[in-house]
Amino acid sequence: MSTIDNTFEAQSSAGVSGPATRGSIIARLERLPANAMLVRARILIGLATFFDGFDVIAIAATLPILIGKWHLTPWDVALLIGASSVGQLIGAFLFPWYAERHGRVKAIALSSGVIGVTSIACGFAPSFAVFFALRIVQGIGLGGELPVAATYINEICRAHGRGRFVLLYEIVFPVGLLASNALGAWIVPRFGWEAMYFIGGVPLILFFVLRKLVPESPRWLAERGRMSEAADAVHAFERTAKTALPPMGDPASFESMVARHPKRKMSDLFGKAYWKRSAAVAMLWMTCGVIQYGLSTWLPTIYRTVYHAPLQLALNLAVAASVLGVLGSLLCAMLVDKVGRKPIINWSFMLCALSLALAGVFHDASVYVVAMCCAFALGWLACGFITAYVYTPELYPTSIRAFGCGVGGAWLKLAAIFAPTLVSKTMIGGNLDVAFYLLAVVPFLAALVVQFLGIETKGKVLEQLEA
Template identity: 70%
Template sequence: MKVEVNSAAGVGAASASTGLSMGGIVARMERLPGNAMQVRARVLIGCATFFDGFDVIAIAATLPMLIAKWHLSPSQIAFLIAAGSVGQLIGALLFPALAERYGRVKTIAWSSGIIGVTSIACGFAPSYAVFVALRAAQGIGLGGELPVAAAYISEITRAHGRGRFVLLYEIIFPIGLLVSNALGAWLVPKLGWEVIYFVGGIPLILFFTLRHLVPESPRWLGQRGRMAEAAESIAAFEASVKGPLPPLPQTDDVRQAQLSAAHPKRTVRDLFGPLYLKRTIAVAMLWMTCGVIQYGLLTWLPTIYKTVYHAPLQLALNLAVGASVLGVIGSLVCALVVDKVGRKPVINVSFVLCALALFCAAIFHDSSVYVVGAFCALSFGLLGCGFITAYVYTPELYPTSVRALGCGVGSAWLKIAAIAAPALVSKTITANISVAFYAFGAVLFLAAVVIHWLGIETKGQVLEQLEN
């Protein structure tokens, strides 16, 4: 196939065999309208992300039965939740490094295989100790998939409408949470806790199929100097466009991005150097806060309803499902506004409102109605807006050579928080739960302040334009 080259995009290391340069890759990716290959990539990578969300939260639906089955103490429950987070921490650091070396798509396929195999094995776990070990192993795949997938989806999308495109993909994660909670509420009381883990084994299929159905990121291939493969990858996207391709863009933003594409390759040290340190601190606060709330509070939701407010198991599970529905609705609202108002306002406003909701829950902690309302607001604001926007915002802050690593470091902070946060609920669940509500609300408010002062706005800009 003859590769069309932008004559103004000769910046960067061009390949003699294709005439393609990094600037040419940027220009051709930025002129791509929505196409069938992007949809296919979003659906198939989305399946991996769906089951990431599904398997992450499966423990919430099964935890009440596991507590009764193995007579678990609060400290054992916290250790069980934290064990999965330890694995996710390892995966969040390991798989992005593999993605920078071996490619985004191949790495997502590997993580999906780990998720599927270990989920099925969890369903056969004969004891608490074996189950904990399997959840830790599964966490390696769960922690590795999300940051690499976020980097890939950002890299195959042009600047115009990127927030909406990425968010419509990322909505699949809270949908995975919702389906896991819904299936758990429906199937677990009838068929036992094992069934949810057997369903969670479906990602194993992606291990065998993903690499044959989705092209590798052209930006990553170009950064590695594999220009012939980058040309083939771009051609796969271009071939799926309906009608003639638009002309190659010649805007000032694209010219600046082409110049940025010629910058030296960055390393993990640069994430903590003067060029990106403020961004990395903002990313750390963003992801730590999401980890504290998601794993330190929302994972406990059915158990809090059942233990503290004495709700029947079915009602506790149903309330968790309702909160997940609000998370999906919040994600849809966020997808409509994130390209208009920007990433930082969405994150900061959602964090502040969630903090106020938790403060209200702490003040009125004796009233189950207020607490349920606060958790509903938390699910809408955090899962639906703040958390999901993190997957749009983080990849935009770093260049292609360290984009997956930057996402992985951010995700690692989430996992570190997830390891420590469950202990706070375990120590207050039988004493004074309002202490946990106050503490989590304070974390949200502090994160909003840090992101406001240290973060940059990224809406509407070409990825390469954001490197400095």
């Protein structure tokens, strides 16, 4: 049977007749009920994102050991933390670019392979120099996986309930952070720092199996004019539906949405149509980078060196911050489709700023007081951070969606390169309170920018949101 015959058979079984068009592909996606393929995609893509979070923060659990092993100075530590961010900055452009040309699933599989191989290699690193180089290469995979994965999950969802669906998927990232901290607190003292990186090599499996088990994004295939493959991809979701497919919306109405807007180029991200959205995205992601990398990766070291907490206590306090991050993300997932994206981001960032300011005020109190303020700051940050993964892909059309998400991620990585140095310098100068105050300013400004330059996207079909 020919490819065309297979396409019409798939369409017929889904209650669709005639040749596939972009309008019909969108209409079929927008009527999708719960189905097993969506669950499979969320689990497998989620596994990649879980280990992205796991590998990103593994350095926090292993750093106290590596400092003694290789006699690292605070400047060396800042370089080591920033090394991954340099790679992630490259990956944030490279893999989304690849995804726009060769597909979302291929890009996720390839980035997972890079993450897995280099994580295992990190466990065998004989010196600081080798470990530093491997962290840069691993960062390329880490920086590319998240924006492409967020793009893919958004593109296979219908407008109704998209925020909750995407965020329940994205929770695997803070869960990965939590698992890394929790396992690190238990594994590192017992089995050594190397074990963390051997566990982080699991994504290598996805390189071999992901493309065989998950269909490509139908929206991306249709936008590229590959209608036969797009119809087959939609059918892969339709045939696993738990209930009968509901009536399909009028494809002509969706076709008109597409026809109203020109195909966009990557340069349009900074043009008249999208510059305000891109400015809001930039500030949103920079804030996440500054706080996540400027604070959370330093916390065990701060607790141990500034407050002289034992290693186990320092690691346990970092775990507590990750727990609040997961709880904040769950709360956000339940509210994002009811409250909207902008209110969630703005309120969470304001409360994050308040928590950091309080950490500065009480910086000379006990380690438990400071740890509580930092935990709440990271918990509130997690609400805004996770919302960025549903909000950013909604702001751009399919032709530049992955690259737009990559640029957002690039702003995060740029911030992540310099933020650890800020904490390092203030620690050396004995001005930890100044670091907390400076960190607090960032989410406060981000909330203002998102409020005045961002748009609300709740409940709208992706194609409706094109400028």
